[in-house]
Amino acid sequence: MKRWMFGAAAGFVLGILGMAAGGILGIVYAQSLSIGGNPAYPRxxxxxxxxxxxxxxxPGAQGxxxxxxxNPTTITRxxxxxxxxxxxxxxxxxxCKQNKEATKEVGKWxxxxxxxxxxxxxxEEVVDFTVTVPTGASPGEHGGCITFQDTKSYAKTSGAGIQLGFRGAVRLAVTxxxxxxxxxxxxxxxxxRNPDGSYMVSPVAxxxxxxxxxxxxxxxxxSIFGQKTRILDDAKYPIMPGATMGWPYRFERPFWGGFYKAYxxxxxxxxxxxxxxxxxxxxxxxRKESGYFLMVPAPLAIGxxxxxxxxxxxxxxxWLLRKRKKKSIKKKWQKYTVRQHDTIMSIARMHTIKWKKLAKIxxxxxxYELEINQTLLVPAGVTTFQEQTATPAMTKSSTSANQAVTLGEKQSRKTPSPQPTRVNNTQAEQPISRSNLSWELPRSAPQTAHQQPAQQATQFPEFYQSHQPTTYEVPSRGDSWTVPGSEQTHGIIDDPDLVSQLRSVWGETEQNDVLESSPAKKIKPKTSKKAKPTKKSRAKKDL
Amino acid sequence: MRKKISLLAVFAAVVAVATPSVSLAATNPSFTQVINAGTQSVDIVDGSGVSVASPSVAFGAVNFDFACQTATGTLGTATQKIAVKNPKKAGIKVDLNAVTPATDKWTSGTDNYKYNDATNTGCDFGQLTVGAGTFTKTAGGGTPTQTTPGGAFSSSSPVTLLNSTGTTAYNAELTGYSLSQKVPAEQAPGSYSLPMNITFTQQ
Structure with missing residues (x-):
């Protein structure tokens, strides 16, 4: 009987011990990494x-x-x-001051x-200490610290960079x-404002x-509209006598931003x-409140x-700008009637504006088709030499007064070209101004161009001498030619004699291969000395 | 019969050891335990949480120059993190200062320059500035109220690395304090060192 009772009792005790062990092992203590210190006699x-x-x-008392x-570590310290x-x-x-610094107040007491x-x-061990307040101590709080430092936690005195040591301290306030x-x-x-967009608000006391x-x-x-953020509050921070200290609070940026005041x-x-x-x-x-300050909205809100x-x-x-512009155009621009051989480019050039602007207005x-007698708005009071002298505007010959005049770039080159004819204009016989002459080159020589009879090309000099073109330039051999604004290509200049003839008429050399970025792809005349017409050529041209 | 009872008792003991909580509820509901609050501590640990024997902060090398220049380093890296344990709900303060603030200087043999002189923005004699750090809680509930301000050394005053109030118990890591030291012009070449203390204070 005794034996089995003993067995049962032993089992029970073992069980209790097991419970205790299990319960204790289940608790994870916050083990300190180093030596710790606490007041030994808290009130x-x-x-x-x-x-x-x-x-x-x-003053004069002792406590x-x-x-x-x-020592929560596993080695002796x-x-x-x-x-x-x-x-x-x-x-x-x-x-706390460093231990090597001289003590003047509490450290000395x-x-x-x-x-x-x-x-x-x-x-662990309790180390007692005595505080002796000097008789002349002023009323109020005097601060100090009790420090403790593992002898292995001192900073090394050799090596490069900052050598770090560790010590602990407990604040001591003697009032x-x-x-x-x-x-x-x-x-x-x-x-x-923080780099991440949030804001720091810090009352400094x-x-x-x-x-x-x-x-x-x-x-x-x-916010300026009365919206309030949640109140951020802290546990108590100590602020020493005579000290100035701030408490920084971090506020997330409001999505919509706005003007805010900190309370x-x-x-x-x-x-x-x-x-x-x-x-x-x-x-x-x-209490204190700040002035209003801008909190920048989130990027999406800014968008x-x-x-x-x-x-x-x-x-x-x-709408206002457009209206003003229209008013300005109405006031400062005048009407211009399209004449034969006018192109949008020639009109634009005459009035020294960009053709795109002219087209837009x-x-x-x-x-960009223009019709003869069509009315356009052009800048008033701005005319060029061409408009003054070349009133017989160079247009492509047409049998109908209303035949369309288009820019070369947009035109169809498959249409058979009509023969250039003289415009029945009283000023058509006026002498050609050399400075206004240029050739217009198509982008590529169309097939129809080769089908043009060579003799047609022989008519150019007479044609161009008797008409006032806008700007044509001396051709080179192999160029095709066309009339600005025409839909037709008149042929390839492959006759050396014709080129020579043209050159002799205009006194030009073969240097015209600069394409202008314009709907007509015209070539600007060269202004080199070589390109200047001679007296002889001018005389011939004047014919 | 006795044998059976003895076996039953042993079986009961084994069960009790294996399932202590069940046994606790059944046998004794009034256990008391004392859990000490523990002590606050600060240490520098590596990535595995092991204390670093001789922690230090290395600075990038600078070359001799006739102009003032800046050397930089970081306090609190992945391999040398400042680990803070605050098991008590007490305010804790972590500071950085030279061991002997009045006289300590960056020293290499007989050459030296200061870490705490703000004259001409630190360029005349040398000044060390600590940028704000990052507080990362690794254990504990709640959100500890804290700041990691940093600052520039001036005179004998320490720079605050952490100022935490006693709202909650926590373990945390402090990292990413950028250090920049103004090196005066024409400072003699050498391998300079400065001993400093990290102090954690219950406040």
């Missing part, structure tokens, strides 16, 4: 005293406290301890029972009673009192009789804005 009535030393002593150093003064970091927040301890793995002043003001609000303040900051953005408030315990971590009995708030603005303002502006469409 039950002040949770804050579990993290920092809060000591209140009159005791202790720091618990723990030797730890150096020290007491230092506090210092404001470059951003105004609380920091503290005497540690031990300056070095050795801890086995998983062990000397007397006239305690708690005062906090927001000196400014800074706003800035100054602690003008003589004790530290645990400050809870809040921030909110409100910030800082709350703190303003009761002079309550110390750090004690119940808040008199919460004060410092939408642009499209809407274009629709709202672009349409009427376009007169609403001419490809192939």
């Amino acid at each position: 039950p009535d002040n949770p804050r005293s579990a993290n920092i030393f809060i000591i209140e002593l009159k 005791k406290d202790g720091i618990r150093i723990s 030797t730890v150096n301890l020290g007491a230092v003064d506090s210092i404001a970091a470059v951003d105004g927040s609380f920091s 503290i005497k540690l029972d031990k300056n070095q301890i050795t801890l086995a793995p998983g062990k 000397v009673p007397g006239e305690i002043k708690k005062e906090l003001t927001i000196v400014r609000i800074t706003t800035s 100054k602690n003008s009192g003589n004790v530290s303040l645990d400050v809870q900051a809040r921030a909110q953005l409100r 910030t408030s800082l709350s703190y315990n303003a009761d002079p009789s309550s110390g750090i971590g004690e119940n808040v009995s008199n919460t004060q708030k410092a 939408i804005y642009a499209a809407v603005l274009l629709l709202v303002f672009g349409g009427p502006i376009y 007169n609403k001419l469409k490809p192939p």
Whole structure:
């Protein structure tokens, strides 16, 4: 009986042990990477005293406290301890001075029972210290730190670059009673845009009192139309006496952007009789708002804005500009009647405007056909030599007064070319102006061109001498020829005698092979000295 | 019969060991455990989370020049991350400063220049600037309220790497602090070093 009872009891105990083991193993402790330190004697009535030393002593008084150093690692550690003064970091927040810096205040008031301890793995030890406040200490809070550093965590003194060491510290606040002043003001609000498009809003506050303040900051953005973002608030950050410190808040960029104003408030315990971590009995708030600032919309929103603005303002502006332009044309342009051999290019050239503009204003469409006696609008008061002297505009001969005159580029070259004839015009016999002559070359020699009888070509000189063309240029052998605006190709100039004849008429050399980018593909006359007509040629031409 | 009872007891023990929670519910519902809050710590660890023995920050080399120039490096890389453990819901502060701020300088033999002199934007004697870093929570619930501001060294004041309030317990990594050191003109060539401390403070 006893045996089986013993067996059952043993099983039960084993089971309990198993449960305990399983339960404990199920917990993952937050293992520290290095030596840790905490206040050894926290006050039950002040949770804050579990993290920092809060000591209140009159001038000349002495107090005791202790720091618990723990070694959570798996190897034995030797730890150096020290007491230092506090210092404001470059951003105004609380920091501890280095151990090698001279102590003047709290660091000097503290005497540690031990300056070095050795801890086995998983062990901890309390090191007590004494705080002696000098008799001349001013009322208010005096800051310092108890530091601890593993002897293996010191920075190396050799090598290149920054050699890093590590140490831990626990803040120590010694308050000397007397006239305690708690005062906090927001000196400014800074706003800035982050590279990712979000915005930082930072109320910057100054602690003008003589004790530290645990400050809870809040921030909110409100648009010009009253839209509000969610309130961002923080847990309490300490701000040291006399320090200026900012609390940066990150706000996401609103999709539609807009003008926003930042509202910030800082709350703190303003009761002079309550110390750090004690119940808040008199919460004060410092408030400040920024001016309006622009929050840039998201790229998609910018696109939408642009499209809407274009629709709202672009349409009427376009309409107004168009109306003004029409009015201007109506006022400054005059009518021009198309004559025989006129082309859109020749008319444009006469009035020194681009042919495309002329076509646009007169609403001419490809192939830009003009009809004799058709009325066009042209700039008033702008005429060239051609218009003044070459009134008998060079047009292609036609049997009908209404035969279409088109530009060479658009024309069909399959149509048999009519014979160029003289226009029945009183001014047609006026002498040809050499400077206005040029050949027009088709893009390629059409097949029909070869079918043209050579003798037709022999008629050119007479034709061109008796008509005033727009701009023709001396031909080369092998060129086909056509009349500007004509749909016909008149033939290939393959007769050397004809070329010579033409050259002698115009006194030109064979240098005309520059194509102009125009619907007529005309070749501009060369202006070289060689191309200038001689006295002899001019005389012949005048004939 | 006794044998059977003994076997049954052993079987029960095995079951209890294998399924402790079931046994706990059945046998003793009032277990108490003490979980210590632990201590805050900061260390530099490699990609596997192992402490780096002698952490350092290397700077890009610069050549001798008659003009002021800038050497750059990064504190908190993939192989040397600043690991922060804050198991307590306490505010924690991480700073960077020279070991002896009043006298420490970048030193190479007898040559040296400063890390904390802002004269002429640091170009006259040398100044080290720390850019803002990145806080990445690796464990813990909630969103810790924190800032990683960085700043330029001036006089003896440290630069803040992390300022966190005590709203939540967490583990985190700090990375990507860009360091830029103004090197004065005509600084003698050499391999310069500067010892610095990272201090974590409960506040």
